[in-house]
Amino acid sequence: MKRTFLALVLGIAVLAPAARPATAAEPSLTIGSTAPALDIEHYFHEKDQKVTKFEDGKVYVVEFWATWCPPCVASMPHLAKLQEKHRKDNVQIVSVSTEDVKTITTALAKPHPTEEKPMAEVTENYTLTCDPDGSVSQDYMRAAQRNGIPCAFIVGKTGVVEWIGHPMSMDDPLNEVITDKWDRIAFKKAFDRERIEQEMMQKFNQLTRTGKFDDARAMIKDALAGAEEQADKDMWQGYLHRINLMQGTISDEDLAYFRNDLKQAAGDPIAVYRAASNLYGAARGTDSMKLLADDLIKAMNGAMDDAEPNLQVAFYARIAYINADLKKWDEAEAAVKQAMDATTSTRQKQGLEGLLKQFEAAAKADQE
Known part of the structure; x- marks a missing residue:
């Protein structure tokens, strides 16, 4: 109970119980890689702008989440605020779950645990989606060897992955990517060291x-x-x-x-x-x-x-x-x-x- 409670309050929810061995191959998706195109099955908000390819000059956040993941739900208000703040900067946040439409629709009707409104209303500022066949998760999460959610990928103006990490920690990197001050080489060095x-x-x-x-x-x-x-x-x-x-x-x-x-x-x-x-x-x-x-x-x-x-x-x-x-x-x-x-x-x-x-x-x- 100790480990579970504290992990779910803040950190990440583990997707796969088995961690990869220390001798695992290099991830096929990393900092500086061309971001895979998105083939998303369902968008939940009528005004959501569908994304199939990344437009030059535009910044995207591709975030992976699930209804059963408390840290993911806790990140929703923060993502909404980031989208509202950076809409003028040509930023689009796209959140992707591998759950089915019914499961997510049911969850969206429920009150958000820290907001006085339903989750559907909390998330209406950004693009909320699901991809039950898991193809987008395969292209991003598995390719990058990421085992926990929430996990966000910042895709920069040239269509490459600039940053990978917890969405609650991406404010500064996102600002620097938007303003062309981001040092991708330095971050990749630190990112590889962390791996x-x-x-x-x-x-x-x-x-x-x-x-x-x-x-x-x-x-x-x-x-x-x-x-x-x-x-x-x-x-x-x-x-x-x-x-x-x-x-x-x-x-x-x-x-x-x-x-x-x-x-x-x-x-x-x-x-x-x-x-x-x-x-x-x-x-x-x-x-x-x-x-x-x-x-x-x-x-x-x-x-x-x-x-x-x-x-x-x-x-x-x-x-x-x-x-x-x-x-x-x-x-x-x-x-x-x-x-x-x-x-x-x-x-x-x-x-x-x-x-x-x-x-x-x-x-x-x-x-x-």
Whole structure:
């Protein structure tokens, strides 16, 4: 329940349970690739402009979503605002689901969890579609080896893919593509580095999950020895710190590294949440948590005011789990109650109520 609730509040919904192996071939669709033409079966709004080919000089966002994906639904108001803001800039946002027409039509009639209107009305500013045969998803998601939604592809004025990522993080890249200030080469370099890191992370997680910390450390040291750029060296060094964190053998140097990681994320609520969540996941259940807990909670509280409502719920829930890990039950229960106050989703509130009961029962058991 812990992993599911927090993942659905903010992150991505996983499309395929099996991750690709670390030796997988290069993706056939990446930054700088010509964007495949769209062959979409159904458009939901009468005023939607159908897209079959990408017009020169126009910018497109091709976003993949589903009705069963809470982060996708949470992104809808943001996409609507982006479309309204950039309509004058010749931008068209096209959201594609692989679900059937009936499923989506039924969902669109329901109220949006954070807006006081139906989802059909929330999404009317941008192009909402479905492609049940999955051909568009095949051309984009599978070709780019992306396993989670929501996922957005920015297609630039020359018809090539400029950016790939979470739609809640695309405001600045989209602005730069529109104004011809986007550095595609620099982004591709960072994007490819991230892909390599994800492949290594998969192997790293396999080793650490089975307690093979020495093997994991040896693998990272080999990668560090072969790294040429400082950014890569810094990345692999971070993994070595992480191993110490997971083993509960954290040093002052490790602690300083993680505190700096949180400091670097400050100012970006999503980055703060991800950094804090990664550190929590590695430290929970170990002595390291006792040393890092205050820093994690302080970072999330510091980002709270600038976070969107769903992210605030995620912050409070994460703070609750940190306190629960330390058996600070009063603080854990208080954070859950704050999350309940922050959410407008009945489903989330029900999940939080169940979590509160779990904490209350655990606190009672500790007292006996």
